[in-house]
Amino acid sequence: MTTADFKKMIVEGIPGKLPAPKPYDQNLNHAPRRKDILSPEEKKLAIKNALRYFPLQFHKILAGEFARELIDTGRIYMFRFRPDYEIKARHIDDFPYKSRHAAAIMLMISNNLDTSVAQHPHELITYGGNGAVFQNWAQYRLTMKYLSEMTDEQTLVIYSGHPLGLFPSHKDAPRLVVTNGMVIPNYSSQDDWERFNALGVSQYGQMTAGSYMYIGPQGIVHGTTITILNTCRKLRGKNKDNGLKLFVSSGLGGMSGAQPKAASLAGVISVIAEINPKAINTRYTQGWVDEVVSDTERLAERVNDAIKGKRAVSFAYHGNIVDLWEQFARYNIKIDIGSDQTSLHNPWAGGYYPAGISFEESNRLISSDPEKFKELVRESLRRQVKAINTHCERGTYFFDYGNAFLLEASRAGADIMNSQGNFKYPSYVEDIMGPMCFDYGFGPFRWVCCSNDPADLEMTDRIAAETLGKIMKDSPLEIQQQLSDNLLWIEQASKNKLVVGSQARILYADAEGRIAIAKRFNSAIERGIISAPVVIGRDHHDVSGTDSPYRETSNIRDGSKFTADMAVQNVIGDSFRGATWVSLHNGGGVGWGEVINGGFGMVLDGSKETDKKLTMMLHWDVNNGIARRSWARNSGAMFTLEREMKRTPGLNVTVPFIADDRLIDEALSE
Ligand SMILES: NC(=O)c1ccc[n+]([C@@H]2O[C@H](COP(=O)([O-])OP(=O)(O)OC[C@H]3O[C@@H](n4cnc5c(N)ncnc54)[C@H](O)[C@@H]3O)[C@@H](O)[C@H]2O)c1
Secondary structure, three states: OOHHHHHHHHHHOOOOOOOOOOOOOOOOOOOOOOOOOOOHHHHHHHHHHHHOOOOHHHHHHHHHHHHHHHHHHOOOOOHHHOOOOOOOOOOHHHOOOOOHHHHHHHHHHHHHHOOOOOOEHHHOEEEOOOEEOOOOHHHHHHHHHHHHHOOOOEEEEEEOOEEEEEEEOOOOOOOEEEEEOOOOHHHOOHHHHHHHHHHOOOOOOOOOOOOOOOEOHHHHHHHHHHHHHHHHHHHHOOOOOOOOOEEEEEOOOOOOOHHHHHHHHOOOEEEEEEOOHHHHHHHHHHOOOOEEEOOHHHHHHHHHHHHHHOOOOEEEEEOOHHHHHHHHHHOOOOOOEEOOOOOOOOHHHHHOOOOOOOHHHHHHHHHHOHHHHHHHHHHHHHHHHHHHHHHHHOOOEEOEOOOOHHHHHHHOOOOOEOOOOOEOOOEHHHHHHHHHOHHHOOEEEEEEEOOOOHHHHHHHHHHHHHHHHHHHHOOOHHHHHHHHHHHHHHHHOOOOOOOOOOOEEEEEEOHHHHHHHHHHHHHHHHOOOOOOOEEEEEOOOOOOOEEOOOOOOOOOOOOOOOOOHHHHHHHHHHHHHOOOEEEEEEOOOOOOOOOEEEEEEEEEOOOHHHHHHHHHHHHHHHHHHHHHHHHOOOHHHHHHHHHHHHHOOOOOOOOOOOOOHHHHHHHHHO
8 A cells, every 4th residue: 555545644634535444354363342231222322423433324134243242242343444444553644734833742642542562452552451442433433534634823631542633733742632531530430441342432552552652562561670680779779699589470561561571680580480382382482471371380390490590580370370479389499589470450351260160161251141240259369369478478568560550469369468457568659769760750651753763762862872872970979779670771772672662762761861861862963963843752651640549649648649649730731741642541551530641742842932831831840750759758759859959940839847756646645
C-alpha cells in the first residue's frame, strides 16, 4: 500500500461502503472472553450504542454481527472495521495532517496498536490484559480522521476512547484532552467496569495505553532494572558485598515479562513462574529468558548450579507460582527477593490463574462458572501467601509489585496482615521507588523520535548522556546514585537493543534533568541536528502523575494517600502550561477504582514557544509531586524542594513544621 493510499484511508474515517468481515487471526494473542454481565435489556442498549457510529443502511447487517460479538467475546469490538493497512509508528509526515502536532499523536496511537507492541492488538488492548486504547474500531477510525483534519486552533476531546469531537480552542491549548474510566466514585467496582465497558460507554485505559504513551517493553525493563538494583542496595545496607541474589516472582506477560531480562541486567538470578505457554515462548524466543523448566525438582537443581557457579541465569518455570513457592520451601531454597506480577488488578477475568487446575480449565471457568472461579482464586491466594510467609520467616525480602497482590490476598482472607492491621509486606514504591526515586523527583521520562529514524534516536541518546554527565558534576551526593544508574543505562541503551515499535527511549530523571534534556533536543531540532520533532512524555507511574494508595503514593504517611488531588491537579496544570495532550484515568496498574492517574505528551518542534512551554510544564509536572511529598514530611522530598526553591524564582511552596511525637503523646495522655 502506498503512503498516499494509507493517507486516504485515514482521512476517510468510517468507510462509506461496508468493508468485508475480517477473519479471526489465530497467530495473535487475543483478549479472553469477558464476563457475560449485561441483562437482556442492557444487551439491546449495547448494540444500539454501537450502531450510533454508522449510517442506517449498515444497521441490519451490523446489528446481528454486533450481537454475535457481544455473545462470543463479551464486548463489541467491531472487528470488521479493523483497517487493512499495517498499524505502526511511521515518519510523522507519512500521516495526513493540517496540524503537525496532531500527526505526532497519530504516530503515538499507531504505536500502541502495532501488532508487535500491543498485547491483544485486535481487541485494541496494549497491555495489562485490559489496557485499552479504544473500545472499538469505529472509535479508532473516527479519532484518526479527526486528527488528520484538525488545525492548531482546535482541541479533540476523547471520553474513554470515544471521540466526542473537535472543539474550537487556541494555538497554546492542548490539541487533545483524554479521560479514561472517569466515573462517579460510588460506581467504580470491578463489575461496574465490566458493565460500562460492555455497554460501550467507558474503558480501562491502564496508564500509557489509553494516553498513547506506551513505548513497548523498554520502559518496563528499565523500571524493573532500577527496582531490582535499588532492592539489592536496600538489602546490602552498609555491607559492601552484596553477594549473588536469587529473585522469585511470577508473570512473563506484557510488563511482567521484563523481570528476567531486568534481573540479568542487575546481575541477579531469577526464577519467574508463568502458566501460559504462549507468554513463555515469546520471552524465550526474544532471548529475555535463558532457560525454561517445567519440573520443580529439576529447577531447584539448576538454580543451585547457578548459585554455585555465580552466574546470573534467568529461568522461566512453566507452571503455577503457588507450586513454585511451595516446592522451593520444601527444597529449602533460600530466596533473597520475592515478588508477584500476576495481573491481580484484574483477578476474576484471567489476570490470576488459581493453583490446582489447568490453564485451559481456568479459561473455561471464567465465563462458565465465575463464582466457582472466584473461590478457586481466593483459595489459591491463601495458599500462595502461606508459602511466601514461610520463606519470609527464613529471610526472604518480599514486596508487592503494584499488581494489587496484597490487596486481593487480604480480600481473600490470606494471612497477610500484621498485628497493627497493616500489610505484612511493603509495596515496591513504599520501600524502594518512593523514598529512593520519586521523593527526589526521579521518574520515567521518555521520548519518541517522530522521524521514526534510528539515527535520530542515537543522536538523542548522545545528547541525553552528555546532559546527564554535565548535571552530575555539580549535583549533591543524595542524587548521585540515581544519576549514575541512568547515565550508565543511556550509554548502553543502544547495545541492549530494546526498541520495539517507535524509536523511543526512557530514563529516570528529575525536573532539572528532564528540562535540560528537552531543551537540548528542542534546540537540536531547530538546528536540524535531529531531523524531525520529538515527543516527550512519561509513564503515569511517576512522582506526581498518580494517586494510588498501595503503589505510587504508598509512602505518603500523613493520611492523604486516599486523596487524588495531586493527580488531578497535575493534569490541569500540565494542560495550561503547554502540553500537547493530557489524559486523566481511573484505574491503571492496581485496578479500576483503586487509582487516579494522568499523563501528558508534548511535541518538541524546535520553536522558541516550545522552549518556554517545556520549561514551565516539566517544572510543574515534577514539582507538584515534590511539594505534596514534602508536605507529607518525606525527608527526600523536603530536601529536593528546598533545593528547588533556592534556584527557581517564583516558586514558593508551603513547607511543614515537624512536630515532636512525644509532645503529642503527652498532650493526648493529659
Ligand atoms: N512491571 C512493573 O513495573 C509493574 C508496575 C506496576 C504494576 N505492575 C502490575 O503487574 C501486573 C502484571 O502486568 P502485565 O502487563 O505483565 O500483565 P499480563 O496479564 O500481561 O501478565 C501477567 C502474567 O501472569 C500469568 N499468570 C497469572 N496467574 C498466574 C499464576 N498463578 N502462576 C503463574 N503465572 C500466572 C499470566 O499468564 C500472564 O502471562 C499488572 O497487575 C500490572 O499492573 C507491573
